[in-house]
Amino acid sequence: MEQGDYNMNAENIKPKVLTILLIKGPYVSEAADIALKTALKAKRKGYAVNVFLYLDGTWVSHLKDNKSFNNPGDWLKRVIRTGVSVKMCERCSKARDLNKDNIVDNILIPGSYEFIELLKQSDKVLTFGG
Amino acid sequence: MSRENQIKDIGFVLTKAPIESSLTYRFLSFAQNAIDKNKTIGLFLISDGVWLAKKNQNNKPHKLLNKLLENGAEVTVSKDHLMAAGIEDSDLISGVNVTEQPYVDLVDQVMEKWNKVITI
Numbered sequence: 001m002e003q004g005d006y007n008m009n010a011e012n013i014k015p016k017v018l019t020i021l022l023i024k025g026p027y028v029s030e031a032a033d034i035a036l037k038t039a040l041k042a043k044r045k046g047y048a049v050n051v052f053l054y055l056d057g058t059w060v061s062h063l064k065d066n067k068s069f070n071n072p073g074d075w076l077k078r079v080i081r082t083g084v085s086v087k088m089c090e091r092c093s094k095a096r097d098l099n100k101d102n103i104v105d106n107i108l109i110p111g112s113y114e115f116i117e118l119l120k121q122s123d124k125v126l127t128f129g130g
Numbered sequence: 131m132s133r134e135n136q137i138k139d140i141g142f143v144l145t146k147a148p149i150e151s152s153l154t155y156r157f158l159s160f161a162q163n164a165i166d167k168n169k170t171i172g173l174f175l176i177s178d179g180v181w182l183a184k185k186n187q188n189n190k191p192h193k194l195l196n197k198l199l200e201n202g203a204e205v206t207v208s209k210d211h212l213m214a215a216g217i218e219d220s221d222l223i224s225g226v227n228v229t230e231q232p233y234v235d236l237v238d239q240v241m242e243k244w245n246k247v248i249t250i
Contacts, residue, residue, distance in 0.1 A: 016241055030177045034145065041233040047241060124240050126143065127249050130153075 018042045019050040019122040021115070022057035024129025026072040031129035032060050036075035038126065043082045050118050051079060053088035053107075057129060058096055061088055061103035073104060080106050087114060138204065139169040141244030143236070144179035148191040154182070157250050158194045165201045172244055173198065174236055175226075176208040180215060183207050185223040199225045206239070208232035 020039050024031040035051065043049045053061060063073025080086055087108045093099065100109070119125060142161050146154045161171050173195075175182055182195050183205065199205060205226040212219070212228065219228055229235040240247050 018237070018241060031145065034177055037233050038236055042237045042241070045234070045237055045241075047237070124244075124247055126240060126247065128145065130250050 015046055015048045016123040017048045017050070017121055019052065019118045019125045021052050021054055021125065021127045022060065022129055023055045023127065025056035025059035026063060028056075029129065032057070032072040033070070033075065035126070035128040036060075036072060036079050038128075039079050039084050040075070040082060043079070043084050049079075049084045050122070051084055051086045052115050052118060053086070053092075054112070054115070055089070055092055058088045058092045058098055061086075061093075061107050062096075062098060064102070064104055076104055080104065087118075089115070136170065136243075138172040138239075138244045139246065140164050141172040141174065141239055141247040143174045143176065143240075143247065143249040144182065145177040146250055147178040147181040148187065148189050150178060151250075153250050155191045155194065157248075158191055158198065160248070161198055161203065162194060162201070165198065165203065171198070171203050172239055173203050173205045174208075174239060175205065175211075176232055176236065177211055178215075180207050180211040180217065183222045183226050184217055185221060196223065199223070206235060 020035050022032060022035040026032045039049050039051050060072050060076055063071060063076065087110055089112045090109050091112060093109050142157060144154065144157060148154055161173060164171050182191060207222065207226050207228050209228050209230045210232050
């Protein structure tokens with residue numbers, strides 16, 4: 001079996017979709033690290049992956065600078081570079097004064113209704129930080 | 131097909147320690163309820179969830195883990211997090227599988243080996 005073959009739905013040859021919902025901020029627990037490492041591994045295995053940052057999970061987007069210690073912001077940038085779609089809740093972002101000028105590049109900020117669309121498109125959903 | 135390769139009805143991903151939150155016990159009780167309704171289950175212990183598999187604990191979630199194992203649950207434990215917690219393989223209850231590739235195995239179980247998945 002070729003790599004990636006088993007990640008396809010046989011009927012339509014589209015990759016299976018994994019959506020990861022992160023609802024806890026960085027450094028308060030390991031949730032952000034686990035969510036982003038899982039997203040990265042899933043993408044590298046050939047799945048289509050969405051990450052949705054919700055509630056305090058939106059704070060991960062704010063980790064723009066380099067750090068001399070473990071940095072979930074670096075994992076987030078790596079996830080985005082790999083082609084994972086990363087979105088964050090608009091209301092949650094506004095509540096925390098997060099906007100496109102103070103977050104990591106290439107993150108979309110749609111309304112939370114977008115998450116419902118992601119749910120409908122997904123084969124599996126993982127929630128971290130609950 | 132070996133037992134390890136069978137598709138499970140429901141997978142449970144536990145990131146919390148046994149008595150960190152009452153959610154842990156409720157989560158495991160839900161797994162037992164699923165078994166009682168003839169569902170097959172998998173349980174993946176990662177982050178602080180690995181503490182559940184350390185033997186000789188006197189708490190309800192740990193006792194329930196033993197029951198889940200007796201009832202056929204397939205339990206996987208992250209080696210990375212065991213090492214971070216200083217838990218040796220010899221400290222674990224029998225019957226659990228230790229994975230040295232936790233994220234590879236987590237993705238594989240979620241996407242290919244479990245029909246549904248629940249996380250806390």
